[in-house]
Amino acid sequence: PAPPAPPKPVVLKTPNDDAVLGQDLQQNGNAGSLRLDRAGGGYTARVTVAGTKVSQPTESCKVALGDGQPLTLADQGKPNGVTQLASAGPACPLRFEILEGSVMVTPLAEAESCVFTASDCATTPKGxxxxxxxxxxxRAQEFDSARGVADKAVRENYKVMTQRARREDVRPIVTEQAAFSADREQMCRAYVREGAHGFCHLRFSEARALSLATRLGLSGAAPTASAAPRPAARKRPAPAVEGMNPGFEAGAQDQ
Structure with missing residues (x-):
């Protein structure tokens, strides 16, 4: 028998940046607000972060970044395969990665939380x-099907990464892959009704697959055929019982 073909990198479709523009998004689908818009040749963001009061941790609070005015964002290109933007203000600087119908937000400061002393509010906008x-x-069924495609792309690209890496570089890649799974579980458990729709797991996996493809030198490549969702399998009719089905022999010949 011929040896199995080596794994090939899988490229998923790049997110449509325009799909999130003008949309009112919320952290984990239920807190704060984020709205991205175009301004000239760049992007702006209106962000309100939700948190808890420093003096009374049992009470909630909200802070509008930039006093509610649009924040000018710096376009950092697509280092991980998706559009990456950053706010440059001293108060709670953030990185925005545009995914399909959503935005991954990461604080740029060492601490993941942002404390606003004047507002007596501590927030953690990551997610x-x-x-x-x-x-x-x-759309739960749609997300479930797409996640199978995304998870497969992650596995295939991970295999290619380990095969191409030098022996001393394999262990860090394995550690990184294990951290990805743990980070996805930790982040997505906070998304509202995640267990019922799986939206966060899907977007997190797609981002990982695109990041690996970019590191493999496939940035901007056309989506591969193996990344296309598989059509639903057609159910085969139950086999007929000989002697009871007049069309048995004809059906057997067709098979």
Whole structure:
């Protein structure tokens, strides 16, 4: 028998940046607000972060970054395969990665939390900002199918990474892959009704697959055929019982 073909990198479709523009997104689908817009040749963001009061941790609070004015964002290109933007203000600088229908937000400061002393408010804006559960639940089956494609792309690209790496570089790649799975679980468990629709897991996996493809030198490549969702399998009819089905012999010949 011929040896199995070596794994090939899988490229997923790049997210449509325009799809999130003008949309009101929320952290984990239920907190704060984020709205991206174009301004001239760049992007702006209106961000309100939710948190808890420093003096009374049992009470909630909100802070509008930039006093509610649009924040000018620096376009950092696509180092991980998706558009990456950054706010440059001294108060809670953030990185925004545009995914499909959502935005991954990461604080740029060493601490993941942002404390606003004047507002007596501590916030942790890190996470996936996207639609609420009401908009996601009807698409649960679609997300489940797409996640299978994304997870396969992650596995294939990970295999290619390890095969191409030098022996001393394999262990860090394995450690990174293990951290990806743990980080995805930790981040997505906070998304509202995640267990019912799987939206966060899907977007997190897609981002990982695109990042690996970019590191493999496939940035901007056309989506590969293996990344296309598989059509639903057709159910085969139950086999006929000989002697009871007049068309048995003809059906057997067709098979």
């Amino acid at each position: 996936l900002w996207g639609p609420g559960a009401a908009a996601l639940l009807p």
